[in-house]
Amino acid sequence: MSTTKIDVQVISSSILSEDVLMLAESAIKQLKIPTQQQIMLQFGSFRQSVSVAPVSRYQGLRMSFALARKMGIENGTTLRLQYRPGSKVLALGPLIGVLVSREFPEQPDKPFGAITMFCRELTDACRKQGAFVYFFTPSAIHTTYRSVEGWIYTTKWHRATVPAPDVVNNRLTTRKLENMPVVQQFLQEIKQRYGASVFNEKFLDKSEVFDALKHDSSVQRYLPESHLLRNYTMxxxxxxxxxxxxxxPVRGSLGKGIIRLSKAGGEGWQASFTTTAGTRRTAYPNLLKFFSAISGKMKTVRYLVQQGLTLIDSGGRPIDFRALVQKNATGKWTITSIVGRTAGSQHYVSNLARGGTLATVRESVAKSNxxxxxxxxxSSRLSRAAMEIARSVDTFIPAHFGELGIDLAMDTAGRVWLLEVNSKPSKNDNTPLNEGKIRPSVRIMIQYARYLSGF
Incomplete structure (x- = not known):
């Protein structure tokens, strides 16, 4: 369905009635919008009956201050416009809501802490594509589920009451927040009431991913043998x-809590534990002693026990790869980026939070063994694996994902292996974030939101 990008001009309510829109004649002709009769204006969950008046020699959309305030939009906002003749709906949008974990209202320049620059980047990219984005936390959801207190960036960050969105990008970083009744109820209500879409609906457990993908013959070759650790026999x-x-740890992230267990001659085993300071190594005379040492921890932490791999390395520092895979403007999976990650000198995990470093796939492979x-x-084998795994996650895990961080490894024979699938990939693991630069990952996210909402 055809859409057109248009600038919104907000004018005094004493000049223009709240139930009248003034619209460029060219847009009215292009979208075949009826004039001088009642139609339904829609913006996310917002609905209001309006009539449209044509304006010659003008290319925008004018609305009253009272109407704009109800919609949470300001003078100069750029939106897409679409007329749906079957339902007589004039839709503005897409309205995108990004659900984030925390806000810092006492920091007006950085209300979202470390991810504020990403939020600015997303705002700039939306403006260019004619989309409207706001950011909100679970505490900002109104009890009616029709609206939220969203953060919007114009010349500075400010809060406004905005309608529930057409599309929600769930970027909550903890399961505790994600599982809050208000969050789950809100997401369910807006899907049912307003036809909203929610992507990256939930966190993925490591055991859930490996158990699900075992059923797909096309990706089995990428899966190291993995089992949920239930007992000593396993x-x-x-x-x-x-x-x-x-x-x-089944629910771990950033390499936290991973234990590497290796044979140390005779009956002995050496366990290497990841810590913030580096790797702590402890020797055990036999396997039972090691199991006894961690059995207390197993009461609160569930572990996946996984086949060890002989990964390529650079000077003894293991190398793995992070593929960012996203759904694009036609709803199809596409590779946005793949980067090589080399572990820090004191670690065997490659996460940046543990001192890992980034490089291109070509550079990482060139310095490896x-x-x-x-x-x-x-590079092509890594890309193929990432695409096949993303499609498999879509098929075998019952949730809606729009982007995935897929961690891959390569052994010294060149075989590709899956390490982990992350449904809340960091935006700092592909290309460096620079002021004013809009990364492909951000552009594609908005294109997918437009695809989902029909804009």
């Missing part, structure tokens, strides 16, 4: 097959 069985195994014969097609 650990002993895995350790009898592999000289190295990893214990990963991967045989020269396997280097040329490394």
């Amino acid at each position: 650990l002993k069985s895995m350790c009898s097959r592999y000289p190295v195994v990893f214990l990963k 991967l045989p020269a014969a396997r280097r040329g097609d490394a």
Whole structure:
């Protein structure tokens, strides 16, 4: 359905009635909008009956201050306009709401802390595409679920009452917030009442991902053997097959709490624990002693026990890869970026939070111990794996995802392996964030939101 991008001019309510819109004649002709009769104006969850009056030699949309205030928009806002003749609805949008974990109202220049610059970047990109974005926390949701107290950026950050959005990008960073009744109820209500879309609906557990993808023959070759660690028998069985195994917290992130368990001669085993300061190593005379040492922790932390891999490295520092995979303007998965990540000197995990460094795939492979014969097609093999895994997640996990951070590894034979799938990928793991620069990942997110909302 055709849309047109238009600038909104807000004028005094004493000049223009709240139920009248003044619109460029060219837009009225292009979209076949009826004039001088009642139609329904829609903006997210907002609905109001209006009539449209044509204006010659003018290219924008004029509305009264009273109407603009109800909609939460300001003079100079750029939006897309669409007329749906079947329902006689004049839709403005898309209205995008980004659900974030925390706000810092005492910091007017940085109300979202470290992600404020990303929020600014998203605002700038929306303005260019004719979309409207606001940011809100769980505490900002109104009890009617029709509106929220959103943060909007114009010349500075400010709060405004805005309608529930057409599309929600869930960027909550904790399961506790995500599972709050007010959040779950809000998302359910806006989907049912207003036909809203919500993407990146939920966190992914490591065990959930590996268990689901086992059912897909097209991605099985990427999956290291993995099981939920339930007892000593399971650990002993895995350790009898592999000289190295990893214990990963099912709900961990940023490499926290990962244990590398390796054979240390005779009956002995060495456990390497990730800490903020580096790797702490402890020797155990046998496997049972190690299991006894962690069994107390297992009461509160569920572990995935996973086959250890002989990954490519650079000077003993393991290398892995983060693929950012997103749905695009036609709703199809696409590779936005793949970067190589080399572990810090004191760590065996590559996360930036643990001192890891970023480089291109080509640079990472060139400095690694991967045989020269396997280097040329490394990038295409990683891309193919990321795309196949994203499609598999879509098929086998019952939730709506619009972007995924897929962590891949390559062993010294050149085989690609899946390490983890992250449904809340960091925006700082692809290209560096510079003031005024809009990254492809941000542009694609808005294109997908437009696809979902029909704009």
